[in-house]
Structure formats: C-alpha cells, structure tokens
Amino acid sequence: MAVLVDKKTRVIVQGITGTQGTFHATAMLDYGTKVVAGTSPGKGGTDIKGIPVYDTVKEAKKAQDATASIIFVPAAFAADAALEAISQGLNPVVVITEHLPVKDEIRVIHVAFERGITIIGPNTPGIITPKAKQKVGIMPGHVFAPGNVGLMSRSGTLTYEIAAGMTLAGIGISTAIGLGGDPCVGLTPTEGLKLFRKDKETKAIVLVGEIGGDAEERAAAYIKEGFDLPVVAFIAGRTAPAGKRMGHAGAIISGSTGTAEAKIRALEDAGVAVAKRPSEVPQLLKKLM
Amino acid sequence: MAVLVDKKTRVIVQGITGTQGTFHATAMLDYGTKVVAGTSPGKGGTDIKGIPVYDTVKEAKKAQDATASIIFVPAAFAADAALEAISQGLNPVVVITEHLPVKDEIRVIHVAFERGITIIGPNTPGIITPKAKQKVGIMPGHVFAPGNVGLMSRSGTLTYEIAAGMTLAGIGISTAIGLGGDPCVGLTPTEGLKLFRKDKETKAIVLVGEIGGDAEERAAAYIKEGFDLPVVAFIAGRTAPAGKRMGHAGAIISGSTGTAEAKIRALEDAGVAVAKRPSEVPQLLKKLM
C-alpha cells in the first residue's frame, strides 16, 4: 500500500540530461525506483545510465508505459514540463524545481486538479515509500526506514533530520511526502491527511510544518473534525521574525498570520502532540502508537 | 415544448439602456416575451418601459428569477457580458452583437460549453418560439407562425424571407434559431439538429445555410447517420466568388472549402431536399411532411 508511490510506479525524469536530472535519476535507480525513461527535447534517442531519453513525455510514456513524473527542468520551463506530464495523465507529478513564479504554480495546480492529478511541490524533495524501495525525489533514501508512519513536511533537510531520528528510534515510515516550500503547492497538509487516511499501512502521522500561511491550522481543523490516526507535529520557525522570508518562499509571517505559535496552538487544540525539538518526534510517536 | 425558449423563459436584456437594447427590449415585450430585467452598469435602479435595470446580472437574476439573457452591448464588451451571463447560469445566452473578435468568441463558447450553457450567436437575430409568443431576439415576430417546423439559419433577413413564405403557405414553426453569421458560433447546425430531435413538437427541419466552413456538410453527415425528421435546406451563395467575404464574417469560400456546391451535394447525399430558391422551401416541406 502506502500513498502516491508504490511498486507499480514507473517514473519519467523530465530534464534528465541536466546535472541535477542525471544525478538524481541515477540515485533513484540505485535506490530501487523504476526510472523507465527520461525526457530532454533535442536529446531523444540517447540514454542516461541505460535510461532511454525521449524528446517528449508523449513518446516516453507510450514507449515505457510510465505512470509518474519527476521534474528537474529550470524554473522558467518547469510549468510547461508539468503541463506536459499532466497532458499525458502521469500521476503524481513531482516538481523538484524551485523558484517557479507563483502565477505558473497556480495555473499548473489548477489544471492538475481539474484532471484529477496530484502535483507534489514545487520546491519539494519529493516522495518516498521505503518498503517498496521507491523514491520519486532527491532525498537520501537510507535515512528512511519502512514502517507505518506517514510523514509530511514543508521542508527538505529537516525532514531527513526527523526521519533519521525516527529510524534511529526504530520507527519506520509508510510514505514520506515533501509538500514543498512554496506558498502555493499542489498538495496541502489537509489533502495529505486525506490520502494517508485511506492507506491501511499508515498508523500514525508526522506533520512537519513551518511559519507562513495557515495550512497547518487548516490541517488542525480537519484533524479536529475526527481524523482517526495519532498525529505528531513539529513546527519550525518559532523564533523567526515577522516580515522576513526564511529561505522558503512560503516561510514568511505576514502581519500576524503564519506564526509558529498560532499553528502550534491550533494543532494542540486538535489533540496533536507538538514536538518542541525535532528529536522529540520519535518519543512522542512512541507514546501515541 | 419547442427548444431553448418557451413560456417559462424569463429574459434579462444586457445593455438595455443602449439604443438597440431599449428598442428590442420593448419589441420583445410587445411580442409577449417575459423580459424581466435589464442591466447596464451605472444605471441600476432606473427602469426602461417598466423593466427594472440593475448594475449587474447577478443582482438582476437574483431579484427577477431570470433564466436567459440577450446581449446588446458593443463588441468590445460583449464577451465580458456573455461571461457574466454564463457565471449566473443563464441559459441560453443570445449574443446579438456582431463584430466580436473571434478570440473572444472561442473563449466564451468554450466556457459556456464547459458549464452546459448554450450560446446563440454571436451575430444572430436570436431565437423565437411563436406558439409560446416568446422571442429572445430581434426578428419581426409577426413573420413567424406557430407550427411544427424547426428552423435554423446562419442569416437574418433570409430567415424572415423563408419564414414569411412558410407562413403564407400555412406552415408554422416550432422554434426558429438564428445560428449567427460568424465563423465561430455557439450552436452549430448539428447541435441544433440534436436539440430539435428531442423536441416532440418539431416534425420537420428547415436548415438555411450559406457559403463558408463545412458546418452544413457536418450536419449532412449527422443526418445521414439516421436523423429521423424530414429536412429541407436552402444554401445561399451559389454564385459567390472564392476568397471574398460576403457580408457575414463566416461567409467566405477559402480555397476550395465552403462552396455552396459542396454543401448542397452533401445534403442531397444525406437525403435532404435542397431548395434552389427560398420560395421552394414551403413546397418541399409540404411534399415531405
């Protein structure tokens, strides 16, 4: 089981001939992911470490029966790449690229939504399902052990930090989803909770949030309505000042909205165990599971 | 019964305070149409011959429980007006205005289609259902007698010419639809045939076509597939030269496509009785009905 990515996932790497594309296509292959094709307009007919390269996703999908896509193309072309993946019905479409214009994000997310396709990201490390040995992303695979906790996070390395801590504590992960660090992303925490709820393998949730927006508050409201799995959360940016963008385009306190305090309050109010430090996450999980 | 417009139709006149809007709102009222409201941003709260005027369609619809719209606003604003009507779920939306940019037409027609709304026109005289004494259009109502023939036409006065001939011959009309003289219109002849097919009151069809495009050929193909009502057609422009726009934006033979000969051939091949002159239409109808 797990969500979004499993053993049946067959991945196209869009932008496979770039440095990032090549590096991570190889890393995904090494981890076990079924990377069945790559695309790079103008480079069709070549291959990258044995992965056949096509000019278009259309050809790649047709030839290799692909089901999902991961996008490494530069920001100015990423929206086009995502629309291309969507047009071929690939699902999910994982957009690793950062610095996409928000206008492009809105358009891509909307089109995907209309066609029932899940966009992960942009500006995400991707998704990983350790048991299936499938990652569609750039995370270090060895950090994630298989298990029953669904992990969702708005950040990358902080996720690895927490996953590593869980692994050390003997707690495994069903699927870890990098939601992406941008203000507008394809999958919100609430939508992620809905996915995990339907997954029989997932027995608890870790939600790693950060300042900016009110996605965590909305997730809390959803949890409060009767979400039936235990949830542990960590919110980064308790000490971040207002009005400053903390690395992620989405990590900014605007006026009085988006503070860590408000998020923590809402989550605790919904019965979520909120860790003060990343290392507390495994302890809280053990208490709840 | 009849199609698109009946006794339950409650019409908003968009652009009611303009010369055309006022003139035809009055003419529709006189004919018997339930003109329940008009719109004209900035003129809300006034009235035209007792018809209340609102700033927006939203207000007009809410206050007067309207179901359909007819648009008289200038070409540059007509697409916006149509989208406004569509957003309020009015159906059909009759666009009298001519000279709409084709790009606007494409957009409006597409949005309407997505929401299940029928656009009539642009550049149409509108729709009339004589038995219900309802016209949503600018045609002279007295020319149309109630009866069982569904009339569709790409032109205005030629329709009146043919309708008048039918009336003189004692043949009445269920509903007459002006499809519009532009290359891209909301309702094609084929779609019109589908509407009439579902109407129990309609026992025969008159299709008035003209040069340009291949909408008539497509209608012929549809008829050939097994359309079960008798159809009489007249095609204007047998003697029109290639490459010249004959009044309507849509009436142009491009290369070898859009000729009257091709249309007549296709229709006759589908078993349609094609009149050589407008006055033959009633004779042919009598033979077939």
Next chain:
Amino acid sequence: MKLYEMEAKEIFRSFNITTPAGYAAKTPEEARKRATEIGKPVAVKAQVLAGKRGKAGGIKFADTPDQAEAAARDILGMRISDLPVEAVLVEEKLDIQQEIYIGITVDRNERKYVVIGSAAGGMSIEELAVKSPEKIVKMYVDPMLGFQSYEAQEMAVAMGFPSKMVRSVAGFILGLWNVADAYDAELTEINPLILTKDGRLLAADARLNIDDSALYRHKKLIDGIKRKPAEQNERERLAAEHDMAYVELDGNIACICNGAGLTMATLDAVALHGGNASTFLDLGGGADAERVKKGIEIALMYPNVRAILVNIMGGITRCDEVAKGVVAARQERGVSIPMVIRMVGTNEKQGQEILSSAGIPFLKTMEEAAERVVQLTKEVA
C-alpha cells in the same frame, strides 16, 4: 486586415522568429542600395496582398546590386491580382535544403485555434492537403491554456523532424503561436520555413491576417505601419466607411439588400434567371432613406453596373424609408439605368405608394424581381 510580408516579418522578428536579412524598398535605386548592404545574392519580392505572386513573376533573384535594381524595376511596375506593387522586399537569398509549412488559423467546428504543420512546405496548405495530406499535422489549441512549448515540441516530432531539430522547429511554432495570440490572427503562416543547406532555419515568407473585429485592440500596430487597414478601391473604402458590406463581381446587376444571407440569395436568384450580379451590397439592419440612397450611389460608382435590384425584407428596416431613399437617389443623381425594387414587410404599403407616385416599378417576390431585372438588363444591352 492583411499585413504585407515585410510588415508581418517585422512582427515575427519581435517574437524571436528568425527571418532572412532583408529590407523593404520602394524604388529600384533603393533596392540596389539594400542589395549592396546585404552583400550577397538576394531575392527581390513584390509586396502585395495576394497569393501566387511567385507564379505572377513577383519574385526574382539577383546576384548583384545591378540585377537587384533591374528586378525591382520590373516588379515595382507590376499589378498582381489587380493590385499595384508599391514596394519590394530585398532579402538574402537562401540555399534551400527543405521547405516547411507552419500555420495557425481558426477551426470553425472545434471553435478553437488550430496549429498546422508539414515538413513538406513551399506550397499552399490547400495544395498540401491534396498532394500529401498524410504529412499534415494538426493540433488544436486549448482555449483556456493556449499553446504550450511542449505541444510545439510534440508537433515537431509528429512532423517527422529528427531530435536535434525538435527544439528549433518548435521554437518557430511557438513563436508563431505567440504572434497569433498577441495579434488576434485569423490566419498566420510561415510558408516556407526554410532549412538551409548550412543548417539554419529561417522564415522565408510571412503571412499575418488580423481579425478585422479585433483591430481596435491593435491601434499601436496600425498606427505604426501608417496605412489603411486594407487594399481597397474607392468604392470599397466608401462602403466600409458607411459600414456596408460591399463586394464587386463580374456581372452587371447591382444587388442592394438588407442582410448578408438575403443579398447572397438575391445574387443566386439573379443567376438562376440567367443574369449576373456586379455588386453585393448589404445595407445592414434598419437602413433609413439616407443610407439606402448612399448605397445606391456607391453601387452606381462601379462602371460595370447596368441595372439595380433592391431587395428588402422589412423588419426593423421600414419599406417607406427604403422607397424614399430609392426615389431620392433616382431624382438627385438622375439614375438612367433600370431599377427594380422588391420590398415586403414593415410599412410595405406606404413604401409602395411612394414608389408608385415616382413611377418606379415594384414587385412582391424576389424571384419576380430577379427575373425582371435580368430581362431589363438584356433589353438595355
């Protein structure tokens, strides 16, 4: 509104569509100068809003500035499809390896823009459709999303280009879409898009017809090119000014009616009775006496006209107004050629009376009227 090749190319270049080095010239001397500047063999091309200019001798090649001057002298004197050639485009001559077609137009049935391409270009799309329909690739443009870069790439692949050309061909396709979208194109083409022997891609010809209904959105462009929207003769210009649809034909009977469909049907009726129309003139809806008179005056300016048929289906248009206009035209202009009037509908009786007292014949059906006017034309001849 049709743009001249040179005008369209200027727009194309602003959308990063590469064209051959070239300049417009209005005199043979200027053409020589331009050829000298280019410093290579050139093509000298008539700037005229008509197809088939090649077959009409409107394109000549020149190896030297002397030859370019001579070619321009020939071409600048020509009329092509009855249109005078007032400028030439002097352009680098290309060494052709392949001619490609790309074009964008509106598909009436889909009610979408459609992008059309073929790796076998150099002839019109109609000819292509006959000669190698299997080589034509069509893609519809999503009305909400527009045409995407990846779609242009898919199109280049479908057209059969090798991988190494996919991006460059797609670039031209996308550029053309951007032109179409930005300028409300009714039709825009690059035909041929040329692949030279040294591997360059260049738009060797450029066509851009802007939707007349959308011209109000392109005032800047129109102001910039400093000319009237279309190639029109005086009569056409006058009719357009008065918002009447006017088309000149080969016959000798001017048909003046209200409504495009009715006017076409009237032309057809004239033909059915053995006559030939000289004029399609649609007065539009609700014409008053003044407008009717103006329509008759415009029709009479065309020397071919031997008789006039006025056919009015009165609705908003009132027959009495039409009659007044006819009488006024006849009296003020002293019309000597035969006139046949057919009017029915609103205020028919009043109109009939006005015509009767002016001694103008009046008929009730369009067939009678058509028959009559054909008869009268023959009597006159």
Next chain:
Amino acid sequence: MKLYEMEAKEIFRSFNITTPAGYAAKTPEEARKRATEIGKPVAVKAQVLAGKRGKAGGIKFADTPDQAEAAARDILGMRISDLPVEAVLVEEKLDIQQEIYIGITVDRNERKYVVIGSAAGGMSIEELAVKSPEKIVKMYVDPMLGFQSYEAQEMAVAMGFPSKMVRSVAGFILGLWNVADAYDAELTEINPLILTKDGRLLAADARLNIDDSALYRHKKLIDGIKRKPAEQNERERLAAEHDMAYVELDGNIACICNGAGLTMATLDAVALHGGNASTFLDLGGGADAERVKKGIEIALMYPNVRAILVNIMGGITRCDEVAKGVVAARQERGVSIPMVIRMVGTNEKQGQEILSSAGIPFLKTMEEAAERVVQLTKEVA
C-alpha cells in the same frame, strides 16, 4: 521585489489607473520646483520600502513651495524602518471624502489570486480585518479566465457603492488586476483609493511587490527603473548573489545550515537553549567546500556575530566538503570566534576526521550543538 510608490504609480498610470498629479524629487530644491509646477497644496511623501511611513513622519503636507522644500528637507534626512529615504514624491494634496481599499494577493489555500476590497480604506488590510471585517469583500480569480470586468462591477456593488460609482470603482479594480497579471504581482494595493469631495477617484498610494521568481519575465521594467531589485545591505546582496538565503536577526549566533526548514529549526534550538541567533543562512543543497567557506565569510561580515553554528544534514551535501570549507574559512580568514559544527550523513566520517585534525569541535545532534554554541557565546561575552 518591492517597488517604490513612485515606480508603482508609473505602472498604474500605464494601466489607466488615475493617480494625483505628482513628481519624484531627490532634493529639497527639486521638491520646491515640483510643488511650484503643481501649483496647489501638496503632500510630500517619503519613498521608502516600508509600511507605516505616515506614523514615522514620512508624509507631510505643504501649502506653499517653501513649505514643500522644508518638508522635503526633513523627510530626505530620515531613516524609516532603518531604511534611508532617498526620494520624496511631491503630489497634489487631495480633499478626502472617502478612503477605499483595494488589493490583490495570492491565496495559498485556494491557490488562486484573490481580489480584496473595502469601502473603508486608509488602514492596512490587517487592521481592516480586525476593525471592520464585515466590510471586506473578497473575490477569487479564476486561474484560467482571469478577472473579468463584470466581476469588478460585482465587487464594486458588493463593496456597497451606489450605481453611479460602480463603473468608476470597477475600473480601478480591473486596472489593478491587469497590473497584477501583467507584472506577476505577489501583492498589489491601492490604499487608499480616494474619493475626493469634488467626486474624483484617485489612487493616492500604490504598492506593487513583484514575485521574485518571476523577475526574469520583467527585465524591461527592471532595466527601466535602473536600480537593484531590492533594498539590501552588502551582506544581503552578496548572499543573494551566491544564491544563499540570508536573514539578519537580533542575536549573536550565526546559524549556517543546509535547507530552510533545518535552518529555522536550528534557530529555534538555539533559542530553546537560551541563545539568540544573529543569522539565518541556508547554504542550499549540495554545497561544496568553497560554498561553505563563502557562507561563513558572509556571516562573519555582520558585526553582531559572536559565534558560529554550522548544522548540516548530509544528503547530497557531503560532510567532507563541509569540513574542508569550515577549515579553509578558519585558516584563511583566521576566525577567532567560537565555531560549533554538527554534521551527519553522507561522508560523515571523512568530515569528522578533517575537522578533528584541524582541532575544530564536532557534535552529532543539533540539540547538543545548539547547547554548546550558546554556552560558548556566554563564555566569550
């Protein structure tokens, strides 16, 4: 990228948004000249990328050119929110009847643009949300269709304007949407939109923040306004140049990490142990030794820094490279303040060895590291 009021207003005007007559001035003398040209009482407004400039004394009114010069002299010397005021906008003073708010931003949850309006403007939208939430009207923009003219009219109606004002208010709303759409606005506002006592509507203030990720689409604009995209100090500029996320804070511990979330969490950990961060510095993914060294160098340029905490979760980033960078920074720059390094993951062992042989302390968990650096800072102080 935030635009100055004067820059935003120039763009607004090009979208037919009326603004008061006004000109920028960089000197008091110029302000006098501008006030003379306007010939009416004026407002002299600090051009600064910070809110609340009114409360900070950055807006003064002047009845005469003399007064305008004096006001400009005052304001041009100011710093507002620690930013120097380098220009003022001298503008016709308006006779206010009503202050209106309109703004457009991105709604994260809907993932759509949202248009916000209130007939009770003149304060920030946050204040409005507290003081009169019932007066705020929100409309989401269809991601495919954009915002339509009729929607702007519906909005004006919903904001409570009388019929006779619907079109004019809607015109401002639609104009603002056109600005937002054309310039990839993250936020754009007219606050206040002023209705004067004589019935005119004017955009009295203008805010336009362009999405930094979309700046590549607006090169023309950026070239046109001839300045750097943002108000940055030397360190911020340098970090941006090296594509590192860098934020200065009030404390004294520079946190250099890989990943925004990890950096924030590191700041939090420092605080949990009683310390205060001076610096948020995210090296991004896959930093090599050179980049690590550069990051440390930039952090050290900030005089507040008393200790450095490097916290690396190795994935693509290799710990040996990080260690090399740290050692290089320390040796080449002779760093004298305490440094605490925490690294785990890829090539952790190799990294540890490099640090050990250079005598730099190395810890395995971020909590230990945070605790240690806070301790060291206190010892130093």
